[in-house]
Amino acid sequence: MVGVITGFIDELREAGVPVSMVETIDAMQAVEAVDVGERVALRETLRATLVKNQRHERAFDTAFDIYFSTVPPPPSQPDETEDPLSPDDLPQSLPADRDFDQPEFSLDQLLESLLEALAGLDSDAMRRGAREAVEQLAGMEPGRPVGGTYYLYRTLRRLDLAELEAQLIEAMIGDQDLTDFERRLLEEDVQARLEALREEIQEEIRRRLVADRGREAVARTLRRPLVEDVDLMHATSNELADMEAAIGPLTRKLAARLARRRKRRTGRLDFRRTVRRSLATGGVPADPQFRHPRPHRPEVWLLCDISGSMATFSRFTLQFTHAMSTHFSKLRSFAFVDTVDEVTDFFGPGIDFGSAVGRITTEAEVVWLDGHSDYGNSLETFYARYGSQLTPRTTVLITGDARNNYRPPRDAVLDDVAKAARAVIWLNPEPHTYWDTGDSTMSHYAKHCTSVHEVRTLRQLEEFVENLTLPAGIGSQKG
Amino acid sequence: MDFESPAGIAEALTGVGYLPDHRISQVVFLAAQLGKPVLVEGPAGVGKTELAKSVAKVTGRDLIRLQCYEGLDEAKALYEWNYKKQLLRIQADVDHDWDEISHDIFSEDFLLERPLLEAIRADEPVVLLIDEVDRVEVETEALLLEILSDFQVSIPELGTMSAHSQPLVFLTSNNTRELSEALKRRCLFLHIDYPDPERETEILSARVPGLSDHLAEQVAKVARSIRSLDLKKSPSVSETIDWARTLIALSVEDVDEEILGDTLHVLLKYQTDIEKAAKELTNTPAS
Numbered sequence: 001m002v003g004v005i006t007g008f009i010d011e012l013r014e015a016g017v018p019v020s021m022v023e024t025i026d027a028m029q030a031v032e033a034v035d036v037g038e039r040v041a042l043r044e045t046l047r048a049t050l051v052k053n054q055r056h057e058r059a060f061d062t063a064f065d066i067y068f069s070t071v072p073p074p075p076s077q078p079d080e081t082e083d084p085l086s087p088d089d090l091p092q093s094l095p096a097d098r099d100f101d102q103p104e105f106s107l108d109q110l111l112e113s114l115l116e117a118l119a120g121l122d123s124d125a126m127r128r129g130a131r132e133a134v135e136q137l138a139g140m141e142p143g144r145p146v147g148g149t150y151y152l153y154r155t156l157r158r159l160d161l162a163e164l165e166a167q168l169i170e171a172m173i174g175d176q177d178l179t180d181f182e183r184r185l186l187e188e189d190v191q192a193r194l195e196a197l198r199e200e201i202q203e204e205i206r207r208r209l210v211a212d213r214g215r216e217a218v219a220r221t222l223r224r225p226l227v228e229d230v231d232l233m234h235a236t237s238n239e240l241a242d243m244e245a246a247i248g249p250l251t252r253k254l255a256a257r258l259a260r261r262r263k264r265r266t267g268r269l270d271f272r273r274t275v276r277r278s279l280a281t282g283g284v285p286a287d288p289q290f291r292h293p294r295p296h297r298p299e300v301w302l303l304c305d306i307s308g309s310m311a312t313f314s315r316f317t318l319q320f321t322h323a324m325s326t327h328f329s330k331l332r333s334f335a336f337v338d339t340v341d342e343v344t345d346f347f348g349p350g351i352d353f354g355s356a357v358g359r360i361t362t363e364a365e366v367v368w369l370d371g372h373s374d375y376g377n378s379l380e381t382f383y384a385r386y387g388s389q390l391t392p393r394t395t396v397l398i399t400g401d402a403r404n405n406y407r408p409p410r411d412a413v414l415d416d417v418a419k420a421a422r423a424v425i426w427l428n429p430e431p432h433t434y435w436d437t438g439d440s441t442m443s444h445y446a447k448h449c450t451s452v453h454e455v456r457t458l459r460q461l462e463e464f465v466e467n468l469t470l471p472a473g474i475g476s477q478k479g
Numbered sequence: 480m481d482f483e484s485p486a487g488i489a490e491a492l493t494g495v496g497y498l499p500d501h502r503i504s505q506v507v508f509l510a511a512q513l514g515k516p517v518l519v520e521g522p523a524g525v526g527k528t529e530l531a532k533s534v535a536k537v538t539g540r541d542l543i544r545l546q547c548y549e550g551l552d553e554a555k556a557l558y559e560w561n562y563k564k565q566l567l568r569i570q571a572d573v574d575h576d577w578d579e580i581s582h583d584i585f586s587e588d589f590l591l592e593r594p595l596l597e598a599i600r601a602d603e604p605v606v607l608l609i610d611e612v613d614r615v616e617v618e619t620e621a622l623l624l625e626i627l628s629d630f631q632v633s634i635p636e637l638g639t640m641s642a643h644s645q646p647l648v649f650l651t652s653n654n655t656r657e658l659s660e661a662l663k664r665r666c667l668f669l670h671i672d673y674p675d676p677e678r679e680t681e682i683l684s685a686r687v688p689g690l691s692d693h694l695a696e697q698v699a700k701v702a703r704s705i706r707s708l709d710l711k712k713s714p715s716v717s718e719t720i721d722w723a724r725t726l727i728a729l730s731v732e733d734v735d736e737e738i739l740g741d742t743l744h745v746l747l748k749y750q751t752d753i754e755k756a757a758k759e760l761t762n763t764p765a766s
Contacts (some may be wrong), residue, residue: 026513026515030513033509033512041485041505042507044501044502045669048667049668052518052666052668179736181736181739189702194678276560278563319667
């Protein structure tokens, strides 16, 4: 058991989940206290001791499925389960769909039993059905180094989930007369049940892959980057949703960093603490204590490239900044493609974020000429129109890849912006090595910025927030 | 209650109206077995605080609660010297030798216990609830570390005060900011999400007297449906309970579009959310 758990922990670390030595020891101790025969108990025990961040739970679940999947097949069909995994079968000699020719299997029968199991919420029957579906429909070939997705897709296509869903809805409605509303609830219920079936099938496929190729090999194929390591420019919508959930905690931290100032004794006298402290000097208040001054709420302007190539990233940065709007005295956002427009009002309180982004692309005047990024013109327009409103407490955040479509960079204006503002920070979602290649003009702009950061993943965003230091606030002189 | 098995814990908690799932009962079991604090995380209103209260109830232990907020310091969380009493002591005793007095005024008589110290100094084991720990600053978090790993508090003038009895510690967090690694490492982690409709139906039946099974199931399904929308604030379990109570007060037997439209404000607290849900679910603008 110890061996399996250390292997499991190694896999978690490989997948990027940070597991410390102390946590490993905790896990071992905890496992001693539970009945390892019970899979759920074991899973929750390991989860509670090893995973300390909800974002890592998916990686945990995948690894757990792989490492603790040895569930004995039910006695009703022991030899069937053994059959396709037997090492004697050579992949070449097996036509993938061999099993369909076997007379005793009928797809209709399987569908019927699945339908029954789903309608009756019978999880045992569902598991049996999933097992049979994988057995008969996935056409798994031993030794083939593919991940489970291929087999999953294959099984689901043969099962025809859409048809199954329609039939299930029909079966559950029966002869009742439902309103739209009731129907909607019912459909959601059906979808949840089918999702459970899908997971069951996926688990079954993984179980077989593990039996076939061993844990390490399967774990390697199934490893996915953690949410914080997903490339922001190429994230899928699922990954984006996960990221959005993760940015809430970050915003508070960034706001705190931007607000940070040198400690000064500007607050009112704190009488209680002064008297308390005076005891150390025999009752003489030699060391007056002051209340902490109110935290300084910084002003932030976000300048955001929303051209096609930056769509995913700009959506993300807009969301990120607006998630922290409560922490700022003034937050203004500007969008640009080849000219710039203020979009702050699109994000007023109580406005749905998704539709606001939609409105930006249709209503804001960000295209002047041809709809290709023009940083030079955008920055000049920005400074001409809004430059006079910049103050020494404004931090300007620019997000963009600085790909200027071979137009002149006209970067001098950025220097004016930098002089008027407290700081100019540029976040570039491209890898550092790509900067200044092709039409990227990053270094022209970089020399005027207070700092420039590669922010390609959530983790890098986190690092940026973590290490952010700004020149001292109000009234400071910039060189 | 004993902590013999997760199943026993689940049963006991169910007895006081808290319905745990596998994960919750397993983690509470481990917390008792290993003597480690539990960090409970999840959206607002899924019963994080309630879990600690229910555990206190079934074990018959006292619940000591520390509500965290920005600006919490050790004088409010750990201990404070009773300086008024110390001043009086100094003034009352002008004849005495200073050494003697200074030794005297930093003794336990002059110590004001705050929740954390109180929890470990209690004669009977207690349940300690450190609520919304994500609200304190990162620096203040460090105050908790000693008590969480060793159940002791070091006071410079007095030395180390160790626990008379081992408290069962629950920390809750709404995840408004990332907690420090050091804190997380010392805790068992428990993420509670919105319950699935089956469990929510059970919770509703347990919490709302007079609720028919049919209505409970409908309420749970509507809740899931609303939570699947992209809202500013999804309805919490406590809000669905409120909604179920509202439905009973209105003697509703069957939820339909009209009733949902009229009572959405019980479930949702933002006008934009209400409008969105009304549009999605009832095809009519909110009233």
